[in-house]
Amino acid sequence: MTPFSGASMLPLLPFFLMYAAGLTAVFPASQQFILPFFLPVLAGLAGLFLFGRSKKKSRVQWLVLGLFLPVGLAAPGLEDRFRPANHILNLLQEGQRANVIGVLAESPKIFPKKIQYLIELETIAYGDHSQATQGRARITLYQPSNAYHAGDRLEFLRIKLKRPRNFKNPGNFDYQQHLRTLGIHVLGGVAKSTAIHKRGARALHPLFAMRAGMREKMMAVFDHTLPADASALLKAMVLGEKQFLSEDLRQAYIDTGMAHLMAVSGLHIGFVADTSYFVLYPLVFRFLWRQFPAAALAGWARKITAGSCLLPVLFYMNLVGPKISALRAGLMVILVLIAIIINREKHLFNALLLAAFAILLWNPHTLLSVSFQLSFLALLTILCAIHFAGSPVGDAVDRMGEQPWYRRVFRRNPAWQDKPHTVIDFLYGTAFVSLAATLGTLPLLIFYFNHISTVGLFLNLLMVPLASILIPLTLLGAALGMVWLAAGQGVMFLVSAIAKIFLTVPTFVASLPYTSLNVATPPELWIFLYYFLLFGLPWMLKSKSVRPRENRRWQLRKIVAAGGF
Template sequence: MKPFVPRHLKEWFFSENVSTHERARIPLILPFLLAFTAGLLGKQEKWFIAPYFASGITLCLSFFFLNRSTKNFSCKKASAIVALFTLGLFYPGKEPAKPGNIVHYIEEGKTVSLQGRLFTPPRVLEDRTFYFLDVESISTKTDTRNVSGKVRIAVYKRHKLLQSGEIIRFEKIRLKFPRNFKNPGRFDYRSFLKAKNIDLIGNVSQPETIVRLGHFDLPLFPGNEGKLLQAMVFGIKDPLPLNLKEAYLKTGLAHLMAVSGLHIGFVAGAFYFLLLPMLFYLLYRFKPDSARAGHSRKWAALFCLIPVLLYMVVVGAKVSSLRSGIMISAFLIAILINRKNSLFNAFLLAAFFILLWKPESLIDPGFQLSFLAVAGILWVINLLYELGKNPLSKLGEPPWHQNVPGKEPDSVDSSQSLRSKMKRFFLSSALISVTVTLATLPVLLFHFNRISLLGLFLNLFLVPLAAILIPGVLMVTCMGMVSQSLAFLPAMPLFYLTKLFLIIPEFAASIPYSSLYLATPPPVWVLLYYAVLVSGGYALLKTIQKKEIPFVFKSGWITATTLVLAMLIWPRVFHLQQNKLVINVLDIGQGESIFMEFPNGKTLLMDGGGFYKNSLDVGKVVIAPFLWKKGIDHIDYVVATHSDNDHIRGLDSVLELFPVKTFLTFGENIAGYRLKRLYKKAKEKQAELVSFNTNEPYEIGEATLTKLHPSPTGEPVIEGNRRVGNDLSLVARLKYKNFSMLFTGDIGEKVEEKLVKTYPELQVNVLKGPHHGSRFSNSDSFIRATKPEAVVFSSGYLNRMKHPHLETLNRYKKAGTRIYRTDLNGAVQIISNGQTYSVRTHDTL
């Protein structure tokens, strides 16, 4: 008896039901690229939903498309799939540092001198300048040796800029290996620098031997207009003001400042349509038969390769420019050799080439955004081809925009009105904008947790203008190299056009809710989202073609769509909840931030960390991604232990990015300038200010948080003081059934002695080590009184204070206490059911 298979599933899955035309629509490279990608995914340390799930699904898809693309399933092709999967699985990644590389000759944190050549322009920020040095030699106190490798050097003080290509010697540099913040969901900074071939990072506090050699400029376009054009045309974004960068991010226009396929497409398109009529005229004048045969298109394609390749060289070997360069070159070559062009095959060929060149690109957000955007556009073009009513038109593949609903393709002729052309152009642009937005939404959510609500509309207006601006600036710049006077006249309209790209994004960014930060939905959401998107596209196609859609399909699609929206709106509900007390001592460098999740679902953030001179926004860059990855979109309670910047600076961004229900305060008697400012901001953000009183347990479900110090009867801190000092730090005991933990801020030995005398029963299971492990805290008497089974220190890697101090560590070792420290163990997670507890670290992140 044959198994029952629903008719619609049978038509989709079994290749004997696939028409010849449908097989032709499946690119030949697709199954083999998927097999190689499956192999690369198989060796990734990160896993999606479950170990090897992504690899297995991708491998199944490769066999599925192979089956649908061929009439007879070939064992040779199946063997090729297996071979490519194996190749990807064992494909070598980035090679280890070669002998002679600088990484073999440094001791982290020690001062050395370097000499080498700057291989890129400097990256200039508000408080520092980054230089990228191709190292030639290294000098220590004992010797000098020739080495190789690349180092990123930060210079914090003002100085005269150096220029790319200069041979420079940097004195007194402290070098170290790039390091991640070891928190779940963190940005992989080490891999980011590794992809740029950066071996080490260092800093110079007293710049020497620095001479002014100038920097890149566009003399025809001064001011912010010139800086914006540097970003849009050449990808040099660093000179841009921060408010302009933020405006482009909020409005979803940041892709205009990253040289990508869009830009190279602009260049290729502009030169092609500029050269085509000129070449046709010349051929028709001197070789009319050649012009009638369509050879002008071939010559235009050939000459277009030159600016495309030159532009790729100018902007460098970026994944986005390389991908688009390969695609456009393949398209132009197809015109030259009279072959029917296949955009999908050119697109997949670009992906194959890049993954062979840099397999780590597979998990790079830029790679994912680029390829999903193009894949989405090509998929929609494929759907539009299916709308063609003339079967013969499919053989010649007419321009895709002729199939945009709104006018019959047969009615399009040379007498088409300007109004009709504009309508079709607008519909095409809108369709591309919607497609790119939908195709890239999961990547934006999972990597950046931010979406723009205005980007869809602004792109409709500004992208066509950018298609004029970018090629125009390139041509004017080339003219300016010959004669500035000659280039001045055509530069003027481009200069005023650039003003629109300054005014419109900044105005749009000032509109409330122009962009939203969203928590990360659970991983399964990605599968559901793309399933809904693809099935919805095909359902829309069948509806337009007036074909029947089964009721089961409609019901399933509506259910899946509802689930996708629910996961997006209430992400934490769908994340696996432990129903336990979870305390996360985050790795935020030399500072402190602790996030607690209570069994009843409530959350509390104690402190927000902070870097020296706010050189890194810890709240935005470290804490927020950690919370978003857990599906958290609001915080129930926030408390600041005291006013040191390494404890509270990050809370400013936290208040900006997350709704906070309750902010626990010390009351009016103890609130210095910084805390008063923070309390004021919390109130403006609609948080309720609640006084956290000493010895009055604050109940959060079954758990209680009790403030032990400072006492409200102590010496007041007047508003004029800038800070609430270390000895006024909040000390609080958390108790959940039989589990307890003590939080101590930055208190010193004096306060420790006071606590020991005031609270005879001070014993806890876990202690958060006072003052990051300072030897002037963590006294023997305090350790004896608290009797912790485990102690956690929040400290920065190779920090200048040498926290936690060796003397402090020896005290705890002598007491038999287990020691955890964020600089070595990463985020330390304490999980308790109220009776027992476990400690989880993230050393390997």
């Protein structure tokens, strides 16, 4: 049984595919992928096929399945259809100067030569006519000075607002869609700080206010306790604030395939969850063993620890903000922890599917986000690789001790079993996960960025284990520094030593020849055939429904031929 062998294993999958069919039929980029409406038809047929194979289905379920298609078709346009009359996009007069008042929704993004403000608009005035408005604007001040904080009500004088536009390069980065995914409706800019005036303040939502305050305090601790280059690096790695990085260091991380460490993702959420569990479980178990031994033997230490880990995970999710990769990872970790608490089976494929479904229902335009596609494809490939390499309980041959060749490839040497191998296991697992993620994201990296690294897989063996120490240690040092700066400095001294490795190693490796390659954009058909081979070949090898053996070999030849083509 494979994870995609039917709707019984993934009950949400047919409904998700029907919803995705509707979404891909609306967006122009997915409408014309390979052939007109190829993706919507493929997703819809796959959803019908999988639902048809499920054992329990009723007329009501068929009706609900059919309804997800029009829901997907309508979802991307709901925001425009129900836009209020006083929305900024309805009141905008491009080319005309206006006075704008709004509230700073989050801490300003400070660049070397400019500052960006995300403004929740309240009023706009063209000439003497002022009226209330709604929507979000990103306004850039082209001076590197800032005196404002989240929650401040600001007035911008004589500013020109405009709709976001692409760079007239069809097929390349969709800037307009990217800003829409972020909830930004209009753009503007002012040359001098004298065009900005503070008009009081407004209380933000407690979670938003806590996020803005904590981020500002943490970055201040970084600046006080770390060298400038290490501070910029950790702002990017821990908080996702990449604007402080130098161009050379940013390019070095791209060339060495380490840029994923700069994007707060499942790796970072996993570090927080794993560290919390590792620290809390022995304490909880020891307490229960002394006070309530029966509860300890019944497994309550595991449940209590899982519930306690929800707090640091939710805190870190709020700290980094609504980034797609962080939302995906956070939702999955939360589902797994809840499964532990309520004694339910942990099925990571279901957790991944539910996270994707929730994000696309919340914001359908996220489907076109490069971050969404890379994040979910990387984890999907990792889960498939683990499932493919693992030993299914129902396989009688495996129970007798003889594993298929394709599973033995991913197993370590049995002779190692009697030797201490904790470090070996960790490195093996890191290499396995890195290889799976690389294979899963390679076509998209080439398609979107025309750039691949030849050393990323090997460099991850060193840097990812170190990052699993650096990121939790940085969060601990920042937390201590916000309470007592001297205590934080002690931890940050060790953080600074580890950060030097992250500053020097990628820079040195990137200076070597052939560490990265620029490649041409592949045809869309190549991307489809690549994933067909990547997921189809393991599925065919693992499937037990193809008989006799000659038929299986014929199926293998067809898959390899398709991949070769």
